[in-house]
Amino acid sequence: MVSPMFELPAIPVIPVEGQETGFPIGRIFCVGRNYAAHAAEMGVEVDREKPFYFTKSAANAVLSGAEVSYPKGTENFHHEMELVVAIGRPLSEVSPTAARAAIFGYGCALDMTRRDLQLSERKKQRPWSLGKDLEAGSVFAPLTSAAEWGPVADQRIWLTVNDEPRQDATLAELVWSVEEILCHLSGFYDLRAGDLIMTGTPAGVGPVVAGDRIEGGITGLGNVRLSLSPS
Numbered sequence: 001m002v003s004p005m006f007e008l009p010a011i012p013v014i015p016v017e018g019q020e021t022g023f024p025i026g027r028i029f030c031v032g033r034n035y036a037a038h039a040a041e042m043g044v045e046v047d048r049e050k051p052f053y054f055t056k057s058a059a060n061a062v063l064s065g066a067e068v069s070y071p072k073g074t075e076n077f078h079h080e081m082e083l084v085v086a087i088g089r090p091l092s093e094v095s096p097t098a099a100r101a102a103i104f105g106y107g108c109a110l111d112m113t114r115r116d117l118q119l120s121e122r123k124k125q126r127p128w129s130l131g132k133d134l135e136a137g138s139v140f141a142p143l144t145s146a147a148e149w150g151p152v153a154d155q156r157i158w159l160t161v162n163d164e165p166r167q168d169a170t171l172a173e174l175v176w177s178v179e180e181i182l183c184h185l186s187g188f189y190d191l192r193a194g195d196l197i198m199t200g201t202p203a204g205v206g207p208v209v210a211g212d213r214i215e216g217g218i219t220g221l222g223n224v225r226l227s228l229s230p231s
């Protein structure tokens, strides 16, 4: 075993409500277009045949409350509020019941997006990495265990920028349920403890600028907050 020639920045550990130990971030899978109204505002239709995914690097994740700079390479940086599912046990090609048993908990998250780059990549049928996987591009609030929060139903999901409402929907609008996503995704990956699934954003995404304060919530879960430092 060789020793590393330099140290890498530590990947954040997400606090868990009421627990002393936190949730270490493994991989981050994101579901695209999982609310019909968001797909429509992006000028596309939901694919009802199968969900689709993109990934974000754990090394680029930050915790709720972070203050970060407006990212480079974009003139149209967008907020996307999401429900995140935290996996607590191995999961491979499973039934919906087994999928449910592997969920450790849930939380609020932001999928920050360089929209101009995502859309130009999409137009050229290229991957969305420059648009989606950026430093501080995913933001995680403290998690709540599944036992404490209960099942996904019609909880409200919302987001404000500088206290002005931007996104407001319910989890009943999810096109693919959490169980359906886990069954499908675990047919392609051996999901394991530490993996996070960001389940897509409702309608109302929009731009943010330096100096903005973003806050999002889901009924019964801890809010997620991000500030963009003034230039």
Ligand SMILES: CC(=O)CC(=O)C(=O)O
Residues within 6 Å of the ligand: 030, 031, 032, 033, 034, 035, 038, 042, 080, 111, 199, 200, 201
């Ligand atoms: C079309 C998107 O913005 C993909 C995405 O991040 C989402 O639907 O959520």
